[in-house]
Amino acid sequence: MGVSSRQKIEVSAGHPYPVFLGANLEDLGDYMLSRFGNIEQALIITQPVVAKHYADRVRQGFKGCRVDLVTVSAGEGEKSLARLSALVGEAVRLGADRLTLVVALGGGVIGDLAGFFAGVFMRGIRFVQVPTTLLAMVDSSIGGKVAVNHPAGKNLLGAFYPPLAVWTDFSTLASLPWQEVQNGLAETVKHAVLGDPDLFAFLEEHLSKILERDPLILRELTARSLAVKVRLVSQDEREQGVRALLNLGHSFGHALETATEYEGISHGRGVSVGLVAASRLAEERGLIAGADVQRIMNLLSGLGLPISVRGLEAGRLVQLMAADKKNRFGRKVLILPRGIGQAVQVEDCSDEDLRRAWAGVIDSNFPIS
């Protein structure tokens, strides 16, 4: 794949930055070194499995510049202040300073952790997002949010710290376990539902190719899905308005993740069930037709994503939603689909509304219309 096939989308924000699609890992160094002066060290932060497959390809491009690699274990647990502190010690040991470029090579965990590290090390050094999971490509690498978790809450410490660029090499998806692909597909369906009806139709139409992991189809859906995020983030970088629409399904999903302590239900699976719960609630309010809710459920199921859960209690999940920081302004803020391709923010959902929505996705007892 030559430079010619590299596409570029601009995120317009306080500091605008480009998202490159179909870029090659090997070309990153050359681009960064020629575009941004004064880079003396590339500090690649990644995980062992990603390093094994891709670190050398990234290294290659950084000619005439020190390259160092730091790996952290896989898992959400690494997105912590303890890991951040260890990274700082390691970075200093490797001679990192203001002329270091942090290369966040990995999924959302690495993007969030390495991005936050870059945001606070010496009050902020430069970094580039190199997403290697579908979820990171369509979602977490874009928008400038970086964070670590705290025992008192997920993503509780973080910043808006946009990268210099996002460098997406689709070939990295080849090694991604299927269930990680599914996590990204859940966000892709979410993006389609809240902002791109054509993408939704594309996913329905190419379902079997997606299941076969056809690279061209994955590439296409990735590009379209991330475009939805780029559009909303460009309109509202700091999440004071439309960017909140991206939380469609998330208030429900987070509650599920918390209820299962991030063990039982992955983020993507939480979003999938959350999307169904939000859709049912939207249907009750006349925002979306029953047939469209059915299409959403069919698509998620077709992708192997869950549309219901077992063994959880609706009342408990409603309580967990109340504790969610997105609901803390004294009122419950929820994002609901309006048909397929649009979403709205509603603020008047009662606990009873939420309980009914949950009941509809627990054990599949909800009568499907």
Added chain:
Amino acid sequence: MGVSSRQKIEVSAGHPYPVFLGANLEDLGDYMLSRFGNIEQALIITQPVVAKHYADRVRQGFKGCRVDLVTVSAGEGEKSLARLSALVGEAVRLGADRLTLVVALGGGVIGDLAGFFAGVFMRGIRFVQVPTTLLAMVDSSIGGKVAVNHPAGKNLLGAFYPPLAVWTDFSTLASLPWQEVQNGLAETVKHAVLGDPDLFAFLEEHLSKILERDPLILRELTARSLAVKVRLVSQDEREQGVRALLNLGHSFGHALETATEYEGISHGRGVSVGLVAASRLAEERGLIAGADVQRIMNLLSGLGLPISVRGLEAGRLVQLMAADKKNRFGRKVLILPRGIGQAVQVEDCSDEDLRRAWAGVIDSNFPIS
């Protein structure tokens, strides 16, 4: 002191903010609540001794809004990731969220720690600096730098996170131990040397009143000293140019602090000796007259600040300076006075130059011209 005597200087930066001088602690709440909407909680972060004297005065003004207080022990050691993590837990327990205003009530340690907390909690919530030490008033509360320390280096994790406002009530200086006043005076002399010859003359002229802690004189020198910082920071918020001049004396001073592990020599005393070392080096290069170096030494001595140190070895101090992050760009960057009232950045000092400058402040062996 009524509202009428409150002065205001604007820091022009990415997000401009006002510095209020001669403000009353009691009036802070009213100002913040009427100027910035949607504040549901004031979270005062402070230290026990400061809380004892001043917390109630701050509380008073926040009518119709929850007020909570968190204290951290005194000392540079509290500017740590561990303390930050504890603050986050405490804040969540107290119901802090995006509608919380952090009130950093204290000296530079509190300003840096509480400011960094505000900068990263939920990706950034609002905060106001309420400096209660002279050093915080003339220096640390202005310019938006916030940070915590790490075993691998001072201020290694931080951000540029300007406050909504700086609220300076001179009456808080009354309870400040004299040696803390001296720390602030060292920075004041530094500001005078690098940017305000009239302030320098004012300090010389009113030396005895300063030693008596005359409130009006302290007030005047504080206002003039912080104006120097406001001017430089307004020209160069991110320290890519003139702001670096504020580091006059600091490269030397930091080395002293490190050599004595922050125990033997306070920040202000380190700056005082550093100012002398930088001045001697400047004299050698013909940047400043011997008579002016003598004036600087006389003023510092007159204020009870050290102009030399004992029991340290020049070679070791040169090595420590090389390790300083401000010297890491492959060349040594030093700020030197050019006469009294100006400063310049030089990049061509050899280790031998530095060694001689150190030798000149060790044990006072240097022949005073």
